[in-house]
Amino acid sequence: MEDVLLNKKLQQITAVILHKKEELAEQKRHYHFYNHDVYVQLVPWRIKLINIYAESISSDEELTFQILEKWGMEVANVLINLQLPLDIALEEISYYRNIIGEIITEEAKKEKFSFDLFSKVISRYDLVVDKAVHWVSKSYMKDYADKIQSAQYAIDELSIPVVRITKEIGVIPLVGEIDTHRAQILLENALKQGDAYKLRWLIIDLSAVPIIDTMVADQLFKVITALKLIRIDGVLSGIRPEISLTMVQLGIKSNDIVTFNSLYGALDYTNFRIQ
Numbered sequence: 001m002e003d004v005l006l007n008k009k010l011q012q013i014t015a016v017i018l019h020k021k022e023e024l025a026e027q028k029r030h031y032h033f034y035n036h037d038v039y040v041q042l043v044p045w046r047i048k049l050i051n052i053y054a055e056s057i058s059s060d061e062e063l064t065f066q067i068l069e070k071w072g073m074e075v076a077n078v079l080i081n082l083q084l085p086l087d088i089a090l091e092e093i094s095y096y097r098n099i100i101g102e103i104i105t106e107e108a109k110k111e112k113f114s115f116d117l118f119s120k121v122i123s124r125y126d127l128v129v130d131k132a133v134h135w136v137s138k139s140y141m142k143d144y145a146d147k148i149q150s151a152q153y154a155i156d157e158l159s160i161p162v163v164r165i166t167k168e169i170g171v172i173p174l175v176g177e178i179d180t181h182r183a184q185i186l187l188e189n190a191l192k193q194g195d196a197y198k199l200r201w202l203i204i205d206l207s208a209v210p211i212i213d214t215m216v217a218d219q220l221f222k223v224i225t226a227l228k229l230i231r232i233d234g235v236l237s238g239i240r241p242e243i244s245l246t247m248v249q250l251g252i253k254s255n256d257i258v259t260f261n262s263l264y265g266a267l268d269y270t271n272f273r274i275q
Contacts, residue, residue, distance in 0.1 A: 017050065018051065021050040024096070052132070056128040057104065075136050075139070108121065160172060160189050164197050168200040168274055169203070170202045171263065172190060200231075201273070202235070204236050209243075211246075212243045236259045
């Protein structure tokens with residue numbers, strides 16, 4: 001009987017908060033610098049947060065946590081897409097922690113909750129708020145990292161392009177230093193784009209590469225070898241005297257790889273071979 005009465009009182013508190021949710025959501029309109037369109041997109045998840053806070057008072061704890069996890073992922077996605085900082089979500093969570101905490105306190109006074117009962121209710125509510133912070137932060141950082149990784153991949157793709165010169169000849173103009181990561185992108189782009197374009201020749205131009213060491217040379221030769229496996233002949237251009245000297249001093253052997261000191265020479269050679 002006491003449990004039934006307690007549940008009824010908790011449900012009454014939930015009902016009071018839900019009755020005020022629209023009003024509570026509107027209270028934040030003048031608190032932020034963001035424009036109306038952003039505000040409109042934030043309102044739905046703000047109302048959903050108030051719903052979760054309200055329902056957590058009288059609902060199953062595990063169910064509340066599951067709903068919070070999903071909500072956290074939705075919020076993080078909205079923030080990332082709107083290019084808004086995590087601080088906004090955390091401020092919203094904190095703001096409604098205080099506002100709804102005050103409502104719980106007032107309703108508990110009206111219902112004459114004992115200190116132990118009030119402490120139990122408010123502790124559970126605080127745990128829900130802490131979980132909200134946890135899931136939003138975790139989801140935001142994951143989405144942010146994924147977006148950065150996706151952007152980096154796009155940059156890598158653009159930094160090592162395969163430029164189609166003729167129907168059967170392509171060029172990869174390399175610019176800057178080549179590390180292990182860029183070497184892998186070079187290999188992937190050369191094979192993928194070379195096959196997609198149905199090229200017969202692919203020129204890798206090193207004119208804007210400042211340093212050629214053993215690792216870089218080894219990676220370049222691997223690219224040439226891999227291209228041969230899909231019936232594309234690779235050529236190196238831009239082999240300047242200092243690069244040639246460095247390769248000799250390092251004991252790097254070019255074997256059967258065709259090299260030129262200029263892109264013009266490589267293009268002239270490949271055009272001649274096709275004709």
